[in-house]
Amino acid sequence: MTAPVLLPRRVEVLAGLSVAIDLGLGQPAEHMLRSAVIACGLADRLALSRDQTATVYYTTLLMWIGCHADSQEYARWFGDDISVRRDAYLVDWSGLPYVRFLLGNVARGEPLGQRARVMATLMRDARGQLAELMHSHCTSASALARHIGLGPDVERTLAFTFERYDGAGLPCGASGDDIPIEMRVAHLADVAEVHHRMYGVQGAVAMARSRRGGHLDPTVVDAFTADAEALFPPSRQDPWDQALSIAPDAEVRLDQPGLDHLLTAIGDFVDLKCPFTFGHSRNVAALGEAAAVQLSLPPDEIAAVRRAGHLHDIGRIGVSNQVWAKLAPLTAAEWERVRMHPYLTDRVLTGIPGLAHVAAIARAHHEHLDGSGYPLGLAAGALGRPERLLAAAVAYQSALEPRPYRDALPPDAAARRLKDRATGGAIDATCADAVLAVAGHTRTKVRRDDTLTSRETEILGLVARGLSNRDIATRLVLSEKTIRNHVEHTYAKVGATNRVGASLYALQHGLVAPKETG
Template identity: 60%
Template sequence: MHAATGPSRAELLAALSVAVDLGLGQPAEHMLRSALIGTRIADRLGLDRAQRDCVYYTALVMWIGCHADSHEYARWFGDDIAVRRDSYSVDWSGLPYYRFLLSNIGRGQPISRRLLTIASLVVSTRAQLVALIHSHCTSAALLAERMGLSRDVQHALGFTFERFDGSGLPHGAAGEHLPIAIRVAQLADTVEVHHRTLGIPGAVAVVRSRRGGQFDPVVADAFLADAEPILAGPPAGDTWHAALHESPDRGERLDGAELDTLLRALGEFVDLKCPFTLGHSRAVADLAAGAARSAGLDEAEVSTIRRAGYVHDLGRIGVSYRVWSKPAVLTPGEFEHVRLHPYLTVRILSQVPGLREVAELAGNHHECVDGSGYPRGVVGGALRMPDRILAAAVSYQAALEPRPYRPALSAADAERRVKERVQAGELDAAATEAVLYAAGRRALRVRPRPHGLTPRETDVLRLVATGASNKEIAAALVISEKTARNHVERTYAKIGVSNRIGASMYALQNGLVN
């Protein structure tokens, strides 16, 4: 793809924001409109260009860390998307907030399990929330760095759950200790939802009620003094273009290498939703590209397949972790959500210039040559060789990975599985052979142990990265839980991270998974 016609970083981040909208339970373009509202408030506050730019990107990706800690959220609240959607109606402070938490703990679980979860959290509510929110904030900053955002944006995201009055988490920062970008972004995010659901009076009312509490009075007053024009437009369907018009770097196009780097980061971001899919997108991309090259496709097609592999699962963000982590057979309604995720991938990417072919290919990764796939049930002739290769690569790679309903398969069993799908008419025979050839070459690679990690610490890191608790690490390695905890702490210290997300990203970047 030529740099002059490729997407900009702002356009790819806009697509990411649409994916995050789905994870928040909000309509597409919620965060884009929040960014637009944020820049209008920034202008009324007289912020300089650098501050305005920081407000824009902070508002656009403010909740990026929520996706990465869906695993932890679901442990407490069951449906990670539903609780985030409903939390917009509550001021995150005092008794109303604790009442909201208690009413949502264990949501959708059997009453006995829900009572145990409530009891576990009530014992140390604040400590548990501090740990969860600290993980969110450090994860958000790390992901923002991977997306190429500035240090100012990374710093601002660390204050997402803080409040102007100092009653927020995790550190209780107050007043002007909160970066101005997050003070504006918090208000913009909240008023966008309340304006959309309750109109201008609802948006004004929520700002007045939280002025001096969650919101900086100066920022609140700037909004209240000019609420109607700040919230005005754009017309339905124009939000994408209007918001991107305000982006800091909308004219700077990515070259091929930069585009690959950012698409790979998007895939890694998606895989963090479920610990058992860590590294899946990158592995699929590499496998599919290798298969495409061995099948004789030209380098342009190989590049397109690799890029589609990186982002094929973006739509997974819009499906609750409760569905992905279910160890039993899905209900028809749950499976319908699963069936939609390739469609959501196309929807997320469809407006990004230069990625139309990538989006279409990514959206076909669960289609089958006999028409039995999803989401569209495309039949044979409509599926090109790149479509068939990507579908075979996804099937083979997924078989190598654990799932809640089965352990990871060996390479031999994964090969047997995809060949059975060929015999059943689901996968293309030539595409599958190309994938198996590429998989055999990949298996020859040696995984390094960087930063002086011992073999045991490397094993611990891989387990942490895939969501294992200290107790589960102890069981897997046949050691005591205390020893497992010590290994985790030493490993974190060696690689310079403080939580599972940091460990996961480190493991990915250093080739320690997949």
């Protein structure tokens, strides 16, 4: 059988999730990872307990996990939800500078008339409107923390994300020691990382001192400014490696059910980005998995398709809801942002050990056999059966869901749409048939391009990779004679007389085995 791929550690998956959160904040990848390093250094200076430091770590790493869940509301008030979050790091959220910031960002990027209407609505009760928004954020963050298993201490602490030491924060106006020390540390680490990256150590220190006693706890600020430079990760050191090395549960490795639970939760998290996509990732994963079983894919490929279904849209977080919710046709620039989201999915996932193959499948969910898809414009020869299956599942499920520019299609219309795309050469016809079969559109056995068994399909893919009979026998723990018999039967079924012909068939039908990973 195929050599097992080592599953990732829990913190590695959560670190990948933090990179996705960075996208929604408009920050460079690994902002939250660097912030967690700073926060844990502060926790040591403040002599916090081991349990408190563990809470500091995950609070800081994922403190903005709720930010995407209120993206629709942010876009309603501020237009570009990502840009306003990015710029908010440079403003102390109090007094006249904050008011000017709000006024300058209301309905950002919208026509003047729309900006005036939104501003009038917001200014009638600005604090009440923002308090409701922050309450929604904190409630979502706590619920998501519980959903992905971060524990009650992190869940409780995340409720104070928008509070301030001086009591002028939202939604409750908590102040001083009523705010958990873990959040007071996270508050400073989060903004200090941004100011250090933009203005250096002196800029970060100046920011901390200017917010001392207001936004930030004086005791935490004093611990920070005592030797700020020593707290920042060295530029030569990989922030991913450093942050993971100090994780409180760095050695906890996920088992198969644990990984599936966490990836399902992340898919749910992603779908909160837009109200019309909730449940999308679960449904795509279920369709893809069932269709993969229908086509007799090997068990590891079935699992990879299912996991890619849960994760394929994580890059959506990096595109503003101002684009996703637009009613009118997208501009060229907006369309380019949309085309980037599968690439962003790949950027988030490829750093997680053990998920490289899942990442490759997820990245290709908008690629087409005729090369007209995105982000890379891959054509049939570069798309394996798992990639083709996921693309078909995404196309069908998306048609069933409403979008701002169209209503949801009824199942029969969604099926016709998928069949038309298969006929037109964009979607693999066999994979489309499999998706439609498991979605209940036919009771007949799905059409296959061949009569290959699951084992023969697996061997054909390895042949196309250039492995010899001996190599395949070693990999699958079978005798070389057994492999030779399988190869001969496979050649006969696909009408090939040698490895070149068999390899071309495998390439054309998406059967090339994935490269070794992990």
